[in-house]
Amino acid sequence: MAAASSSSSLSIQPIFSPAAASPTNSNKPNLLSFPSSSNPTPISLKLVNSSQNPTSQGSVVRNALKVAESARTASLDTRDRAAEADSGPRPAILVSEKLGEAGLKLLRGFGNVECLYNLSQEELCKRISEFDALIVRSGTKVTRQVFEAAKGGLKVVGRAGVGIDNVDLQAATEFGCLVVNAPTANTVAAAEHGIALLASMARNVAQADASMKAGKWERSKYVGVSLVGKTLAIMGFGKVGSEVARRAKGLGMHVIAHDPYAPADRARAMSVDLVSFDQAIATADFISLHMPLTPTTSKLFNDETFAKMKKGVRIINVARGGVIDEDALVRALDSGVVAQAALDVFAEEPPSKDSKLVQHHNVTVTPHLGASTKEAQEGVAIEIAEAVVGALNGELSATAVNAPMVPPEVLSELAPYVVLAEKLGRLAVQIVAGGKGIQSVKVVYRSARDPDDLDTRLLRAMITKGIIEPISSSFINLVNADYTAKQKGLRISEERVTVDSSPESPVDSIQIKISNMQSKFASAVTDNGDISIEGKVKDGIPRLTCIGTFDVDVSLEGNLILCRQLDQPGMIGQVGNILGQHNVNVSFMSVGRTARRKQAVMAIGVDEAPDKETLMKVGAVPAVKEFVFLDL
Numbered sequence: 198m199a200a201a202s203s204s205s206s207l208s209i210q211p212i213f214s215p216a217a218a219s220p221t222n223s224n225k226p227n228l229l230s231f232p233s234s235s236n237p238t239p240i241s242l243k244l245v246n247s248s249q250n251p252t253s254q255g256s257v258v259r260n261a262l263k264v265a266e267s268a269r270t271a272s273l274d275t276r277d278r279a280a281e282a283d284s285g286p287r288p289a290i291l292v293s294e295k296l297g298e299a300g301l302k303l304l305r306g307f308g309n310v311e312c313l314y315n316l317s318q319e320e321l322c323k324r325i326s327e328f329d330a331l332i333v334r335s336g337t338k339v340t341r342q343v344f345e346a347a348k349g350g351l352k353v354v355g356r357a358g359v360g361i362d363n364v365d366l367q368a369a370t371e372f373g374c375l376v377v378n379a380p381t382a383n384t385v386a387a388a389e390h391g392i393a394l395l396a397s398m399a400r401n402v403a404q405a406d407a408s409m410k411a412g413k414w415e416r417s418k419y420v421g422v423s424l425v426g427k428t429l430a431i432m433g434f435g436k437v438g439s440e441v442a443r444r445a446k447g448l449g450m451h452v453i454a455h456d457p458y459a460p461a462d463r464a465r466a467m468s469v470d471l472v473s474f475d476q477a478i479a480t481a482d483f484i485s486l487h488m489p490l491t492p493t494t495s496k497l498f499n500d501e502t503f504a505k506m507k508k509g510v511r512i513i514n515v516a517r518g519g520v521i522d523e524d525a526l527v528r529a530l531d532s533g534v535v536a537q538a539a540l541d542v543f544a545e546e547p548p549s550k551d552s553k554l555v556q557h558h559n560v561t562v563t564p565h566l567g568a569s570t571k572e573a574q575e576g577v578a579i580e581i582a583e584a585v586v587g588a589l590n591g592e593l594s595a596t597a598v599n600a601p602m603v604p605p606e607v608l609s610e611l612a613p614y615v616v617l618a619e620k621l622g623r624l625a626v627q628i629v630a631g632g633k634g635i636q637s638v639k640v641v642y643r644s645a646r647d648p649d650d651l652d653t654r655l656l657r658a659m660i661t662k663g664i665i666e667p668i669s670s671s672f673i674n675l676v677n678a679d680y681t682a683k684q685k686g687l688r689i690s691e692e693r694v695t696v697d698s699s700p701e702s703p704v705d706s707i708q709i710k711i712s713n714m715q716s717k718f719a720s721a722v723t724d725n726g727d728i729s730i731e732g733k734v735k736d737g738i739p740r741l742t743c744i745g746t747f748d749v750d751v752s753l754e755g756n757l758i759l760c761r762q763l764d765q766p767g768m769i770g771q772v773g774n775i776l777g778q779h780n781v782n783v784s785f786m787s788v789g790r791t792a793r794r795k796q797a798v799m800a801i802g803v804d805e806a807p808d809k810e811t812l813m814k815v816g817a818v819p820a821v822k823e824f825v826f827l828d829l
């Protein structure tokens with residue numbers, strides 16, 4: 198007999214798996230379990246909102262209404278959240294920059310909030326491991342060192358605003374920390390500030406104001422330029438860019454835009470011409486920057502690109518300072534290629550006091566005030582507080598920056614399959630034998646739906662979680678599943694097979710195939726040498742339906758004993774007796790066989806994990822050829 202079970206498999210425990218924490222939770226999807234040094238409660242992830250890129254006036258208005266409604270219900274929410282939070286330990290939330298009161302109120306109703314402003318990087322690193330969540334604006338650098346110092350305890354970083362260039366997203370992902378932002382509530386404020394800078398620059402408002410305050414009356418010195426009929430190039434036709442465009446058109450400007458990713462129909466609907474980068478900068482009288490700071494956009498405006506601009510061009514930047522080579526801009530201003538610049542953002546903030554750019558007489562500056570209106574700050578605070586509370590509650594808001602976005606309806610449909618995927622992963626890894634880790638896994642999804650109609654990212658992440666967590670100290674969640682798999686040399690390939698089943702179900706079955714590995718349960722190996730297991734969801738319950746070439750039908754939960762035996766009468770009784778004598782309650786049983794009186798696989802669900810002696814007795818039944826005990 199090739200007995201394969203050992204008590205060591207009994208000790209395989211997931212880190213913060215709901216199945217382990219509470220058997221009643223075992224069929225709830227656990228898409229994102231966060232690591233925690235202080236709070237052992239598993240956190241699952243539910244998707245709650247899918248409005249991702251609201252750029253139209255309608256959606257901005259809707260968002261404004263949403264913000265107003267959120268503000269109205271904030272206190273109610275706070276009570277609800279407080280009641281909810283009473284049932285468990287309260288998360289610790291660090292707010293490192295000034296946040297609107299309504300957001301703080303919401304956070305305080307949910308967790309223990311500490312506002313520590315102006316922390317140095319060293320101080321932040323020193324304190325961060327005490328917190329589950331960190332809320333920042335653009336002034337806090339959330340570097341790799343911060344994530345390292347958090348020692349896996351930081352579950353979510355909330356960026357109270359749009360730009361996430363101050364957060365090391367790669368490090369966040371590696372540490373399984375969700376990053377959420379508040380992308381919509383300050384759009385209008387930023388656009389209004391852009392327009393304010395455009396108009397005040399054109400009419401020398403700041404310079405004239407300073408001159409008057411110095412006791413002068415210099416009317417001819419501050420003759421401006423008109424906006425009407427001038428061409429404005431919007432560089433980055435996203436949320437802020439389109440709102441600036443809309444307002445500029447109201448001022449009678451001719452608006453063109455450059456954005457390689459902007460949908461042409463959105464521009465057309467606003468009568469804005471989408472043009473190439475070179476065309477935009479060569480024809481514009483005013484250039485307004487609205488793209489994010491990325492490796493591609495860093496110093497995009499430099500000596501070479503300034504040289505291609507129309508002489509006397511005027512530049513507005515309310516995006517990010519780093520998109521401009523600031524030394525090159527000073528040169529362009531000195532040579533007159535750029536007549537004026539109006540800047541709200543700088544490569545380094547605050548810029549040095551003797552910055553030539555800030556001091557330049559043709560430059561108007563503001564200290565990163567784009568989002569700083571009362572309305573925007575209240576809106577952003579509520580938006581980020583809701584996203585952070587949601588994330589700590591296990592919800593994935595539509596503003597997650599480093600996790601896949603899946604519409605809520607897709608998520609709710611996939612929920613039982615997500616559990617199935619994780620269970621199959623956990624089962625697969627427990628039947629693999631040998632010291633070398635699993636290198637390659639093939640997942641076959643059988644579905645009646647068109648392959649494009651099935652988003653498998655969640656399922657893949659949960660299979661990865663199921664495979665890796667039982668055999669390592671890594672915790673896996675939706676944020677870091679792909680990254681961790683790659684790090685561990687685990688390659689997961691996917692295949693979708695269209696089958697003639699009900700298109701009502703997104704997936705008919707999920708099969709996991711592992712090649713080039715021995716199995717602790719030889720019956721799990723198919724004729725071509727792959728370890729193969731397959732499962733389905735029936736009545737909302739994930740079930741194991743095939744192992745190797747044997748059809749079975751057992752619920753994938755709790756503890757499972759798989760036995761291969763000679764198909765002969767009395768087997769169920771014999772094994773059942775042994776378990777009964779050792780006070781192990783059988784919860785279900787299923788037998789699959791190749792042919793009558795040949796080989797059969799018996800799958801037995803047990804409420805209690807049998808001890809080693811009991812398992813040895815099961816293995817000693819003469820007709821039992823092999824068996825394995827699995828902790829799902």
Ligand SMILES: NC(=O)c1ccc[n+]([C@@H]2O[C@H](COP(=O)([O-])OP(=O)(O)OC[C@H]3O[C@@H](n4cnc5c(N)ncnc54)[C@H](O)[C@@H]3O)[C@@H](O)[C@H]2O)c1
Binds near residue numbers: 437516517567569
């Ligand atoms: N000054 C402030 O206080 C303030 C306030 C809000 C936003 N911002 C900044 O403004 C910028 C835009 O914010 P948003 O909310 O409109 O973001 P958004 O994501 O809605 O829009 C950015 C747009 O830039 C485009 N883009 C990306 N790369 C590009 C490239 N190489 N060339 C041209 N376009 C490119 C994208 O396709 C997108 O449409 C961000 O950098 C944000 O941080 C600043």
Ligand SMILES: O=C(O)[C@H](O)COP(=O)(O)O
Binds near residue numbers: 334335336359361
């Ligand atoms: O990206 C943003 O949202 C703006 O730059 C606002 O940044 P702030 O929150 O630091 O004002």
